Amino acid sequence: xxxxxxxxxxxxxxxxxxxxxxxxxxxxxxxxxxxxxxxxxxxxxxxxxxxxxxxxxxxxxxxxxxxxxxxxxxxxxxxxxxxxxxxxxxxxxxxxxxxxxxxxxxxxxxxxxxxxxxxxxxxxxxxxxxxxxxxxxxxxxxxxxxxxxxxxxxxxxxxxxxxxxxxxxxxxxxxx
Amino acid sequence: xxxxxxxxxxxxxxxxxxxxxxxxxxxxxxxxxxxxxxxxxxxxxxxxxxxxxxxxxxxxxxxxxxxxxxxxxxxxxxxxxxxxxxxxxxxxxxxxxxxxxxxxxxxxxxxxxxxxxxxxxxxxxxxxxxxxxxxxxxxxxxxxxxxxxxxxxxxxxxxxxxxxxxxxxxxxxxxxxxxxxxxxxxxxxxxxxxxxxxxxxxxxxxxxxxxxxxxxxxxxxxxxxxxxxxxxxxxxxxxxxxxxxxxxxxxxxxxxxxxxxxxxxxxxxxxxxxxxxxxxxxxxxxxxxxxxxxxxxxxxxxxxxxxxxxxxxxxxxxxxxxxxxxxxxxxxxxxxxxxxxxxxxxxxxxxxxxxxxxxxxxxxxxxxxxxxxxxxxxxxxxxxxxxxxxxxxxxxxxxxxxxxxxxxxxxxxxxxxxxxxxxxxxxxxxxxxxxxxxxxxxxxxx
Numbered sequence: 001x002x003x004x005x006x007x008x009x010x011x012x013x014x015x016x017x018x019x020x021x022x023x024x025x026x027x028x029x030x031x032x033x034x035x036x037x038x039x040x041x042x043x044x045x046x047x048x049x050x051x052x053x054x055x056x057x058x059x060x061x062x063x064x065x066x067x068x069x070x071x072x073x074x075x076x077x078x079x080x081x082x083x084x085x086x087x088x089x090x091x092x093x094x095x096x097x098x099x100x101x102x103x104x105x106x107x108x109x110x111x112x113x114x115x116x117x118x119x120x121x122x123x124x125x126x127x128x129x130x131x132x133x134x135x136x137x138x139x140x141x142x143x144x145x146x147x148x149x150x151x152x153x154x155x156x157x158x159x160x161x162x163x164x165x166x167x168x169x170x171x172x173x174x175x176x
Numbered sequence: 177x178x179x180x181x182x183x184x185x186x187x188x189x190x191x192x193x194x195x196x197x198x199x200x201x202x203x204x205x206x207x208x209x210x211x212x213x214x215x216x217x218x219x220x221x222x223x224x225x226x227x228x229x230x231x232x233x234x235x236x237x238x239x240x241x242x243x244x245x246x247x248x249x250x251x252x253x254x255x256x257x258x259x260x261x262x263x264x265x266x267x268x269x270x271x272x273x274x275x276x277x278x279x280x281x282x283x284x285x286x287x288x289x290x291x292x293x294x295x296x297x298x299x300x301x302x303x304x305x306x307x308x309x310x311x312x313x314x315x316x317x318x319x320x321x322x323x324x325x326x327x328x329x330x331x332x333x334x335x336x337x338x339x340x341x342x343x344x345x346x347x348x349x350x351x352x353x354x355x356x357x358x359x360x361x362x363x364x365x366x367x368x369x370x371x372x373x374x375x376x377x378x379x380x381x382x383x384x385x386x387x388x389x390x391x392x393x394x395x396x397x398x399x400x401x402x403x404x405x406x407x408x409x410x411x412x413x414x415x416x417x418x419x420x421x422x423x424x425x426x427x428x429x430x431x432x433x434x435x436x437x438x439x440x441x442x443x444x445x446x447x448x449x450x451x452x453x454x455x456x457x458x459x460x461x462x463x464x465x466x467x468x469x470x471x472x473x474x475x476x477x478x479x480x481x482x483x484x485x486x487x488x489x490x491x492x493x494x495x496x497x498x499x500x501x502x503x504x505x506x507x508x509x510x511x512x513x514x515x516x517x518x519x520x521x522x523x524x525x526x527x528x529x530x531x532x533x534x535x536x537x538x539x540x541x542x543x544x545x546x547x548x549x550x551x552x553x554x555x556x557x558x559x560x561x562x563x564x565x566x567x568x569x570x571x572x573x574x575x576x577x578x579x580x581x582x583x584x585x586x587x588x589x590x591x592x593x594x595x596x597x598x599x600x601x602x603x604x605x606x607x608x609x610x611x612x613x614x615x616x617x618x619x620x621x622x
Contacts, residue, residue, distance in 0.1 A: 038486055052549055054223075054374070055374035055375055055376055056377060057375045058373065062374065065534055065537065065538035066372070066537055066538070066541075067372060067374040067376030067541075068373065068526040068541060069374060069551075070551035071545065071551035071554040072214075072400035072541065076411070077542075080407050080410065080554070084407060086403075087403050087406070088405040089402040089404050089406070090557065091557040091560045092556040092559065096597065105524070108552070115552075139619075165377035165378070165551050166376075166377060166378040167377065167378060167379040167521060168379055168519070169378075170378050170379040170563075171378065171380075171550045171551075171555070171556040171559045171560070171562070172550050172556065173556035175559075
């Protein structure tokens, strides 16, 4: 069996740079969420975007149109989610919890020149009233290179929880 | 019982529900929501005596279909046997006690214990035993080494319940006047209803009874869910503004359905849309014709009056002790069990007509998720309220009682959705079962 052919240096460098750009974008998204700049977060999404979190007993590629998810937002509801969470009447998040979104193991799975499909591992910590909840998971994104101030826009984000029930966290009042 | 605990006396327990009809005052002592001895007594006197929701017939498609599911923290196998009959076994090997079935669901002719290899048919019969020649002739002739079966299993309109008390009255008697409300859901479809794929499994750091109270609490909606109503107003604009929560009969009522069950209902008065079948502007014009078509099918099949009820009646049905069936902006079935006095686990499902068109199901599920579930725009705030209450119960030495007397003075005539008759109905039943002089079957306590 022949060893895999080493890619030409220029391609390797381009892949390296692209991954760094994508990682920077994901870190930017994480920072917006952790600093509760939620309207700015919502603005990262395209007009036809989807943000979804499957129920914990579903396959990660399950169809939210025919299966009960925990979250299935279109663009309107993404913005409404952000808007709601900034209100004092979003009681589960008043006063806002402290969160930290960690992103790792970033891999670009496909790139057609316009849209990127990527996968990453995620851990979100949420602290409130003396309790720290941990949300281990991974995420799948479709990013568009349509510029925007952050370089990319999100057309699809699926946050998949790597737990078999939402316990003991009990709620997804934050954005993953 | 090997554990050492103090079992509260019947008199003590009855005193925890303070009902004073002369002053129309109804209070519940907060120790009922924090005391481990109370929880131990609930397990014995309520959860081991009442009919408990196991699942829906549609979850088991054909012979051999099974689901591992715990009820009151007992691991069970919910299965359709080879003859197609729905059965429920304790998921425990009669040999040495290991869990037999380790998969959450599937289809199988048999279940094999991984420890020593004993094998059981999907009807619970012991059909394989490695080293059988070391057991005497006639071993298991009386079936004592078959998978133990839960003593009672009965169903109503597709909703399957179990009872750990062999002497319990029939499910039919138990459900009393709650039955027509299960039927109204079944009537949404000419060919039957089904559980949609995906289970919302979550929890709250609070006492389980608080979710029962919360699941049909009309009083909390305008404050606890203000942000959800803001969202509806943003989406549906002027059409939303015509709808207001009010205290008159036209808006709705709460009914005591007997045996601790209650319903909070209204017809055509609430601002959200219903997949079967009430259109709202936020769904867009293209959805309007589809909703009209569903409505027409209901009218042809059921006649105008019944069709109107199926399409327009919103209700939160509470079945004692721990089942809430909400037929509102979607249909959800929700059941919950205590782990400790201050922590419970919830399982919730969505129901839909079998064979529902994909676009309709999509709308139904989006509608479900806008309000319901741990990622919705309302349920997380409910969980938060329950947890805030539970934290407040630490102050029992200074503030010992919950008040549930809202609307009590008029409850014989009329109970508004924002009154608290539904909670009083639950607690009166709870008091009667928990505070009886000796443990009794549900029938005896009636």
